[in-house]
Amino acid sequence: MDTDSSPADSGADGTVPVESTASSVALVTGGTRGIGRALAAEFAADGVDLVLVARTEAPLERVAVDLETRYDVVVEPIAVDLADPAAPKVVHDRVRELDLAVEVLVNNAAMATYGAFAAGDLDAERRLLRCNVEAPIALTRRFLPAMLERGRGAITNVASTAGFRPGPQMASYHASKAHLVSFTESLAEECRGSGVSVTAICPGPVATGIHEDCGRGSTWLERRFMLSPDQVAASGYRAIERGDVIAIPGYRNRIIPTLVRVLPGVLRRRLGEWVTTPGVMPKRR
Numbered sequence: 001m002d003t004d005s006s007p008a009d010s011g012a013d014g015t016v017p018v019e020s021t022a023s024s025v026a027l028v029t030g031g032t033r034g035i036g037r038a039l040a041a042e043f044a045a046d047g048v049d050l051v052l053v054a055r056t057e058a059p060l061e062r063v064a065v066d067l068e069t070r071y072d073v074v075v076e077p078i079a080v081d082l083a084d085p086a087a088p089k090v091v092h093d094r095v096r097e098l099d100l101a102v103e104v105l106v107n108n109a110a111m112a113t114y115g116a117f118a119a120g121d122l123d124a125e126r127r128l129l130r131c132n133v134e135a136p137i138a139l140t141r142r143f144l145p146a147m148l149e150r151g152r153g154a155i156t157n158v159a160s161t162a163g164f165r166p167g168p169q170m171a172s173y174h175a176s177k178a179h180l181v182s183f184t185e186s187l188a189e190e191c192r193g194s195g196v197s198v199t200a201i202c203p204g205p206v207a208t209g210i211h212e213d214c215g216r217g218s219t220w221l222e223r224r225f226m227l228s229p230d231q232v233a234a235s236g237y238r239a240i241e242r243g244d245v246i247a248i249p250g251y252r253n254r255i256i257p258t259l260v261r262v263l264p265g266v267l268r269r270r271l272g273e274w275v276t277t278p279g280v281m282p283k284r285r
């Protein structure tokens with residue numbers, strides 16, 4: 001059941017009513033760790049109030065208090081699982097209840113699975129797709145109309161260089177990031193001249209827990225290209241400010257996407273395997 005398309009909370013033409021006296025915020029999904037937390041800190045350091053979304057309440061509260069104390073901003077935590085199809089509506093309803101206007105939406109939260117697809121857990125793949133693809137689309141659909149009406153705003157999708165190449169053993173994750181890259185480019189063109197920018201931040205490997213969490217670890221190649229969440233967030237934040245459409249933090253991480261464009265398919269797929277599968281490339285100290 002699509003619990004995120006109730007006509008009761010949409011206008012007659014399907015649009016969402018625009019907030020009126022609302023105060024402006026940036027909404028960051030997955031804002032409690034890794035890249036999301038570092039991006040939230042960039043906004044807070046600029047004096048921007050925040051809404052942070054993640055599943056687990058304790059870190060949400062902890063990060064909210066930390067940012068409020070350090071930067072004198074207001075941070076509203078919302079605890080939901082974005083793999084639940086009802087979550088985008090819950091987030092949107094809460095934002096309206098708080099009378100906030102989302103000026104910047106950062107779709108950052110993501111889940112990863114690792115292993116041969118044929119032996120994988122279909123339910124985990126479905127949850128990944130709902131969190132990485134469906135939730136960004138649904139949140140964008142809910143917050144974009146008000147941005148267009150105000151004539152300003154920014155949608156940011158945290159994709160990945162994984163979106164530019166296949167990733168054997170991580171087929172759904174790579175496909176979800178390819179979706180975000182393509183969605184971003186199309187939407188950026190639809191929004192051209194509207195005052196609303198649409199950006200895909202496409203990091204290469206970043207030192208966070210996401211890969212260990214899905215039981216993978218990092219590969220020889222990834223360790224050579226690894227950036228910190230703070231480096232990615234600083235570069236991504238500048239890209240949002242400039243309104244770049246595709247932003248790849250770190251010049252070295254632009255090599256593989258550039259190479260992939262000119263490689264024949266068979267080599268592109270093999271390169272994907274070297275990058276994603278630990279143990280395929282030689283280990284060096």
Ligand SMILES: NC(=O)c1ccc[n+]([C@@H]2O[C@H](COP(=O)([O-])OP(=O)(O)OC[C@H]3O[C@@H](n4cnc5c(N)ncnc54)[C@H](OP(=O)(O)O)[C@@H]3O)[C@@H](O)[C@H]2O)c1
Pocket residue numbers: 029030031032033034035036053054055056057059080081082083107108109110111131158159160161202203204205206207208209210211213229
């Ligand atoms: N790390 C990398 O190497 C890398 C490279 C390229 C792109 N990226 C992308 O960067 C983004 C952030 O990744 P990261 O490495 O910083 O991840 P991370 O350290 O694992 O943090 C993930 C964040 O998302 C939240 N989250 C996860 N699943 C969720 C769900 N179902 N519903 C709501 N919130 C959820 C987590 O909080 P809870 O667990 O409490 O929900 C946490 O705040 C992702 O889009 C990822 O694909 C990462």
